[in-house]
Amino acid sequence: MKSGPTIQDIAAEAGVSKSTVSLVLQESPRIKAETAEKVREAARKLGYVYNRGAATLRGRRSTTIGMVINDLTNPFFVELLVAIERVLAQSGYTTLMAHTAENLETQTRVLRSMREQNVAGLIMSPALGTSDDLPAEIQSWGIPLVLVMRPMGADVDTVGVDNEYGFALATEHLIEQGHTRIAFAGNRKGYAVANQRRQGYLSAMAKHSLSVNDDWIIDVELTPEGGRKAVRAIFEMKPRPTAVVCYNDQVAIGVLHELDRMGKRAGKALAVVGCDNVVAAEHTNPPLTTLFAGADKLGTIASETLLARLSETQEDEKPAVQYFAVPALVVRESSVGADATTSAATKKQALVAGER
Amino acid sequence: MKSGPTIQDIAAEAGVSKSTVSLVLQESPRIKAETAEKVREAARKLGYVYNRGAATLRGRRSTTIGMVINDLTNPFFVELLVAIERVLAQSGYTTLMAHTAENLETQTRVLRSMREQNVAGLIMSPALGTSDDLPAEIQSWGIPLVLVMRPMGADVDTVGVDNEYGFALATEHLIEQGHTRIAFAGNRKGYAVANQRRQGYLSAMAKHSLSVNDDWIIDVELTPEGGRKAVRAIFEMKPRPTAVVCYNDQVAIGVLHELDRMGKRAGKALAVVGCDNVVAAEHTNPPLTTLFAGADKLGTIASETLLARLSETQEDEKPAVQYFAVPALVVRESSVGADATTSAATKKQALVAGER
């Protein structure tokens, strides 16, 4: 921690006051071009490094944004994080990252730390079981908050996905393929997003007058292991479902794997649909049909929502943003078998392209 | 950005000086327990939030660590990041995250930003093509640096993997299975880690007096797409290799997928070995044999190396750490076919367990 030259040193070197140096560093038009150049030259010569912390302390405006993520083992959230970091960096903000691993105590600790670090704003995907009061509490700290993926009420900026629509779409796709007994894997009780997804599934079934057995709605962990359990459960039912809508791609990957282990193939023995279109979904065997909402786009919108909030003044404060992306279905072999895949995939890929 | 109470306010509330408040917050034993309790009570009452930035400015000691990652689309680096963030958080440090996506300009920008943020130390996995001078430059800034996964000389702290040993191990495993024509997929030219991995492969082949055709060493992108290209190349060779060692799991996943698309199965048509043991490797079809070095352990060691560096004084400065983990092979179906998998996997899993 050796401390380099300060604006004071530059001022001495350039023969001006430190006020002038500060103004030059901020590219203020109030300083004559000639003087400005002299100052910049001195800064270069001394190897000056701007001290953002000091500026934040004095100017009362921070340029770091906190990003709190619940589950980085899910590649969808990684894509989201990367997009957010990229957009914020472009706007001159630095990203403070923290991972909660769905642990509420970790989340509390992390939020305190971010507050102490004086973040200008927060983007957060709350851990499961987060109290409904948390968003209001964070806002009471004076820190703008954007929630991603997991909504917690209409009065806080939220960027997510229309899960109900998406899961109805996925279910209808399976119904179109002739399936009538369709399971839902990954129904975690008391979990808002799971409720939305199940609701989408149920509404599509109801719309086509298909009945749903209670045991088709399978409550398993939202991991590959959960997917494997779901397959074992399905193959013990009789008559058994011939298709399954999975909570997300992580679950679906477990489903594909367990089928493979049983010597069966997704798309033939059991039609499978996932959600998130993670990068790996294209490379599973067989490739996975899945809902696409665009982590990159969602991350961009979340960042822009926060940036807009940061630049607004007290008076022109806008109501909370509630953005829910409409997902599209990317059809691959896991839901239609090897034969139909090419044409269907091509058709739907075009649809996806049109969406963006 | 509303500013809350400061130590000044607490001092007034508690009827002491701000020096005393500061000392209490630092849990100094110099303050009487009774006074300390009075101060803490006042802080609680006023909803005080510590301003770490101000402390850093005055105390000249920062508690943020910069983490620069080259490729977060590779889950191995995500595991590494998560481990590092966890260990640093436990020691009271905050992680500033940046992603370079292998882009040198982004890396330069990001490093400047971290320097302006006054990070106490840096953990970095340098982007491809990073100049050999960079570590020395960073150290000249007075910022301790730990390199992960990509070594750049003996005079900078480095935590990585013994790639040559690992790839020899992987290659020998295939030779043991009776393969004599073995390819290497993912040989990026001029890339130090790729050189090490190729060298391990070559030395195992040489040790067993097996000749290597030039075209068996396949230069493709280090992605699933690269793996697919490698498979197409292999199946055009005659006589063609019957096994392939892949640069990493990303490449191997592409190999598995292309084989599946050709109606062939890894482990039968072509034995496949990857490297990293990413979480997904367990869930591919078929499951992937791969080298395991333990991202979690590597991340922990990298963090601890940096923390040790941060707490050392000028005099007791230790020579650069050069830690290279010895990888183990996790044998799954992709290299041995369905029959042999259970027993072999069990045996080797035990080996892996013993390693930790």
Added chain:
DNA sequence: CTGAAAGCGCTTACAG
């Protein structure tokens, strides 16, 4: 055991 004072490196009215 506690307090008064100086100062970390900046920014921002204000004066000229």
Added chain:
DNA sequence: CTGAAAGCGCTTACAG
């Protein structure tokens, strides 16, 4: 167009 001065919220010798 530029400078002198005050101050952001802390920490740290130093004095008592």
